[in-house]
Amino acid sequence: MAALTEEQTLIKDQAASWASAETPVAKFRAMRNEGPEQAFAQPTWSAMVDMGWTGILVPEEYGGSDLGYLTFGIVLEELGKQLTASPLFASAYVGASALVLAGTDAHKSEYLPKIVDGSAIFTLAIDEGPRHTPLRTALKAEAKGDGYVLSGSKTLVLEGMAATHFIVAARSSGKAGDAAGLSLFIVPAETAGLSRTQMKTMDSRGYAEVQFESVEVPSSALMGPADQAGEVLDEILDRARAGLGAEMLGVGAQAFAMTLDYLKTRKQFGAVIGSFQALGHRAAELFAAMELARSCGEAALQEIDSQSNSVAKACSLSKAKVGDFMHEMSNQLIQIHGGIGMTDEFDAGLYLKRARLLEGLYGNPAYHRDRYARLLGF
């Protein structure tokens, strides 16, 4: 763990003890078994609002605490360990980041306080096809009168069924693949022509496919200048990627802890299996990968907080390295647990499934390796 301030240490302890006491993985399992459209428990979400987590990225003038990204990452990691489901990431992390980075003053004063008090749930609607390729955005935004008409669809929208507002990446000029011509709009969920359908995913979290059929929005819905959102969209996505990195560290760390515990207790051939050198060395390699991944994950959050000019590189490094570690760790979680790891009754599967969703969101490790190379000019 990075060298934390006293306040960050307090928040980490609070998040760790609250998550393990109030939203242990058993609660997630119970929610999964019920299969609600809004894939989180309302009391969990209310408690997060009460603890002030929804304001961590929001400036004080809008009712937040402005504690920064490393602090939010600490919370996301602890929630990741228990697979705690909530719209915290989609709304108070990604949504708040988008509003702070790209929103007009009017957007900020209208929406940020609502994100903080939990009365609004924001989410980013970005991907349209099987791959994360922001530049290929094709959802059309046509100017009409004093506003725009949006047509197209978005897929795998986080908390899409629970969201009250969508931040929609749209193409207002040019063609799919062009860097220029992207715009961001804030679209309330109840706007005429917008419809959503639940997507049932293996990680049992909340996702929706969102259709836009001639959805009319006023020009005041536009975030920043039209056609020029490409750059700020990248900044928003990078913050989202660093946040996912933090949650992935939590998922991976928990998978490691469960595996290490099993290595110390499971007996075969008359000995605990952790005494076999093949498994001891595998655990050592996984531990090394975890420590290296942690450095990358935390560094990305710190780079954002310090507004350095290498945020993009740091965030791609985080998403790729933490993603690679979590991928291998979630596989070894099953493998080392053997038969019990394959049963639905045991929690390993829940972590494996969550791991794969997180790995692919906002760019998988391959996407970020390619991006890292491009950022380095080769």
Next chain:
Amino acid sequence: MTETNNLDGFRTEVSDWVQANFPSTLKGLDIMSESPSTKGVGADFSAWQKKLGDKGWGTPTWPKEYGGAGLSDPEAKVIRQEIAKAGAFNPIPPMTGMGVTMVGPTILEYGTDEQKAKHLPGIASGEVRWCLGLSEPNAGSDLASLATKAVDEGDAFILNGQKIWTSGAHISHWCGAVVRTDPKAKKRDGISFVMLPMDQPGVETRPIKLIAGSSPFCETFFNDARAEKTDLLGDLNDGWSVVKRLLQHERQSQTSSPGAPKVDAEPLQEQAKRYVGTEEDGRLADPDLRLRLVRNLMDGEAHKLTVSRITAEARGKVNVSAAASILKNSMTRVAQTKAELTLEMMGHQGVGWEGNQFTDDELQSVRDWLFGKAMSIYGGSAEIQNNIISKNILGLPETTQQG
């Protein structure tokens, strides 16, 4: 002992002296890899060595009576900084082998006045080169199991046995060796530290050729070699505490580099572009190599970030993070992979052994690649490191498997 309390004044004095005395012909000479005489500047090198030695500034913190300058650590630092700033170097430590960095400090601590007067001035002037006889063929990581025997013959000890990895033994004048003086005592209690001249009939050295070619390492054989009793360093059978201290000096010396820092080499991806070429969009033309290259660069960055994270965490904390234990393996992996990628990108230019069809960089890359294989062997092999992580860090039990 300080001549001035004003470091700024001292800095000016040192700077002026270096300007006045450092021969400009030696500028840019890499003393770790280039020989002054083959470069035609041997006389200038010797003159510079003598001037610095006479001043005592080759070993500035050593007492004046033994060839040093009796200066404080901050003053010694000023000398290092000003020498580096002028593009100069201190020729004395490398000329003495293990003399300045390890043997000298240990003599200062454990030696008698006679031993100090006999051995230190030669080191301080850079005239006497020292090697160390520590490892043996059957005593590597387990050094205390050493078997070289030293038998009491009145005025001297008579040595019989073999040392290995004695760096620079073939060109050294003196050797500091750990030997067994009491075969009946427990293994750490029967060891003594003796000093002996290399130029005698009972000492024979054989350079070890490595897969990377010639190396500074030797095997050293003692056949009735003679070490005077007056050259026993520390008490009889107390050599283990002497050698432990000596190894602490070794670790300390490894944290600082002798000359000015080298200018950063061309980044790997830029070299790759030159050898492999690029597509129209600027990507490396070999997509497979490109992805392995980016993985290596990311791994290198992850390693660096882990080093700085550990440093940040350690500040004000007693327990240094467990992450420190993984650094040796991660550094090794990054470096060895980088060396492989370098050769691969060089292609037909990455196979040269010698000759002018290959550039110096290309030839060096081949040697570095080969020498780098040692990284996962020395200082506790990669497997030993994983044993340490699994037992000491993760708390897994001792292995139950046999063989």
